[in-house]
Amino acid sequence: xxxxxxxxxxxxxxxxxxxxxxxxxxxxxxxxxxxxxxxxxxxxxxxxxxxxxxxxxxxxxxxxxxxxxxxxxxxxxxxxxxxxxxxxxxxxxxxxxxxxxxxxxxxxxxxxxxxxxxxxxxxxxxxxxxxxxxxxxxxxxxxxxxxxxxxxxxxx
Numbered sequence: 001x002x003x004x005x006x007x008x009x010x011x012x013x014x015x016x017x018x019x020x021x022x023x024x025x026x027x028x029x030x031x032x033x034x035x036x037x038x039x040x041x042x043x044x045x046x047x048x049x050x051x052x053x054x055x056x057x058x059x060x061x062x063x064x065x066x067x068x069x070x071x072x073x074x075x076x077x078x079x080x081x082x083x084x085x086x087x088x089x090x091x092x093x094x095x096x097x098x099x100x101x102x103x104x105x106x107x108x109x110x111x112x113x114x115x116x117x118x119x120x121x122x123x124x125x126x127x128x129x130x131x132x133x134x135x136x137x138x139x140x141x142x143x144x145x146x147x148x149x150x151x152x153x154x155x156x
Contacts, residue, residue: 006074008051012038015055018064025135026126033117034058040113050106053082057110061087082107086114098145112148115139 006014015034022030038054046054052075059065060083070080085104088097101107117123119139124132143150 004074005076006052008048011052011055011075015059015064018059019062022062022064024123025131026123030058030062036117036120037110037113040116041110044109044113046109046113047106049076049079050082050110052076052079053086053106053110054113056083057086057114059083078106081105082110086111094142094145098142101146108146108148111142111146115143115146115148 016031019030019034024030024033034055034057037057038051041050041054056065056070056075056079060067060070070083073080075083081104085100085107101111119136124135127135
């Protein structure tokens with residue numbers, strides 16, 4: 001690993017570039033989700049390693065960056081561990097995923113910010129009813145598996 005770690009700005013730029021062609025389920029640029037998760041981490045008192053992981057939390061899962069890239073990246077071992085914890089594996093049961101998140105120091109706060117943005121009523125409102133219902137149930141179940149209370153809306 002390089003002696004110099006990527007700066008927060010470099011991590012953000014890299015994540016935005018890696019996800020540049022990707023959109024979310026509503027057709028919005030995926031970088032908007034990454035920015036919202038990073039802001040959620042900041043608002044929850046997350047540290048620099050958690051902020052870096054927020055920007056990168058979907059990169060390996062979405063094939064925007066490779067596992068090899070993550071292994072070699074100039075990031076702290078903790079940031080890499082959080083990204084790996086938040087990377088879903090094909091066919092993985094939600095209970096196993098939640099267990100890994102809970103077992104990885106710093107990962108729960110990033111996942112909490114991710115779930116809060118994913119379950120944002122304004123974000124879900126633009127989806128069709130069946131998708132909205134499926135995702136709401138999925139996010140509610142994950143919050144329960146992680147032992148999280150319902151997240152208050154913006155400004156609450």
